[in-house]
Amino acid sequence: MNVLLTGGLGYIGSHTAVVLSHLGNQITLYDNLSNSTEIVAKNIEKICGQKINFVKGDVRNTETLKHVLTSFKIDSVIHFAGSKSVAESVKEPIEYYDNNVQSTISLLCAMRLAQVKSLVFSSSATVYGDPLYLPFDEQHPTNPISPYGRSKLHIEEMLADVAASDSEWCIACLRYFNPVGAHDSGLIGENPKGIPSNLMPYIAQVASGLREVLNVFGNDYPTRDGTGVRDYVHVMDIADGHAAALTYLRKHPSWQSINLGTGQGYSVLEIIDAFEVASGKSIPFRVVPRRAGDIAEFYSSTIIAQRELKWKASRDLINMCASTWKFQTQLTKS
Numbered sequence: 001m002n003v004l005l006t007g008g009l010g011y012i013g014s015h016t017a018v019v020l021s022h023l024g025n026q027i028t029l030y031d032n033l034s035n036s037t038e039i040v041a042k043n044i045e046k047i048c049g050q051k052i053n054f055v056k057g058d059v060r061n062t063e064t065l066k067h068v069l070t071s072f073k074i075d076s077v078i079h080f081a082g083s084k085s086v087a088e089s090v091k092e093p094i095e096y097y098d099n100n101v102q103s104t105i106s107l108l109c110a111m112r113l114a115q116v117k118s119l120v121f122s123s124s125a126t127v128y129g130d131p132l133y134l135p136f137d138e139q140h141p142t143n144p145i146s147p148y149g150r151s152k153l154h155i156e157e158m159l160a161d162v163a164a165s166d167s168e169w170c171i172a173c174l175r176y177f178n179p180v181g182a183h184d185s186g187l188i189g190e191n192p193k194g195i196p197s198n199l200m201p202y203i204a205q206v207a208s209g210l211r212e213v214l215n216v217f218g219n220d221y222p223t224r225d226g227t228g229v230r231d232y233v234h235v236m237d238i239a240d241g242h243a244a245a246l247t248y249l250r251k252h253p254s255w256q257s258i259n260l261g262t263g264q265g266y267s268v269l270e271i272i273d274a275f276e277v278a279s280g281k282s283i284p285f286r287v288v289p290r291r292a293g294d295i296a297e298f299y300s301s302t303i304i305a306q307r308e309l310k311w312k313a314s315r316d317l318i319n320m321c322a323s324t325w326k327f328q329t330q331l332t333k334s
């Protein structure tokens, strides 16, 4: 299959590119490099042992996208490109709606022009908002609390309308929980610009000595040790989930939202312990007040992903930490 990955040089896109290439697909990566570099393309090629197609471009450029879709004879698109910081979205909502919602409209227009009607979209567990019950299943009401989360929900709703208007469209919205970890080679991984806002990359930078101490945001939550609990899922499992979604879409036209998580939550202190074991480093931390907008605990129901996609996460927490550490040490060396 010929697959276009928008945002294909980003964290999740690059890992998915490796998985799809290993499965024999012809992949084309389309990225404006706003949060990545061309080195990632070289590293994907190293891992895959073959040349891959990379086109530098912005998803909001409908004409270029249409040209790429037709000239590479694309069968399916996976749409990773977008902006993903919750805090930034509160400060810059217009930019977020532009780069998430507007860019998806541009992609849909290009796909319609090129007659490509199979799409996997990167959504997020953040669409659920505060849990009314756990685990979050796909029927849980959606009530996102940030512009970022609302942009993801608007896109999901838009995609549902598109699928309802024309039975040839096949669309899957994958709601990721907390993707972490890196490819076993240590060549690709999550490399945030500036101070990491997410837990795992922050811990990795503390372990490598780039940062002095981890701030633990609150230890007075109603959880087993008072710190926040999340469903961390290995990025290679997430990548496998995309391959499963493409297979699923070939047999199931229409629209579906599906969670990608493990079903298991870990607290901040449990992540620190696991990272210390995996890296052999100690992680100094201090408890500071809660971060505004944080939820005490959430994790995924895995029933729909198992039943529809035949997908189940298989990599454990130590693997998530060890691969993150391997990537971090290679980054620090280079």
Ligand code: NAD
Pocket (backbone or CB within 6 Å): 006, 007, 008, 009, 010, 011, 012, 013, 030, 031, 032, 033, 034, 035, 036, 057, 058, 059, 060, 079, 080, 081, 082, 083, 084, 099, 103, 122, 123, 124, 125, 176, 177, 178, 179
């Ligand atoms: P990322 O920032 O690493 O990757 C996104 C890529 O898209 C980057 O390479 C960036 O340069 C590119 N890009 C951004 N805007 C673009 C545009 N207008 N045109 C072309 N390229 C553009 O992010 P990621 O962690 O790989 O996330 C991928 C997707 O998954 C995003 O849509 C994100 O919202 C979603 N998501 C991520 C997480 C997570 O924890 N990483 C969780 C839930 C959902």
Ligand code: UD1
Pocket (backbone or CB within 6 Å): 086, 087, 124, 125, 126, 177, 178, 179, 197, 198, 199, 200, 202, 214, 215, 216, 217, 218, 227, 228, 229, 230, 268, 291, 293, 294
């Ligand atoms: C954040 C985003 C969410 C996104 C997800 C995965 C917010 C409110 N939500 O979720 O939309 O889908 O990342 O990218 O930003 N923590 C610390 N110290 C730190 C960093 C985090 O204690 O330096 C704690 C947090 O309080 C939380 C846990 O670690 O309990 C995980 O945090 P994080 O990695 O930022 O993910 P989420 O908050 O789940």
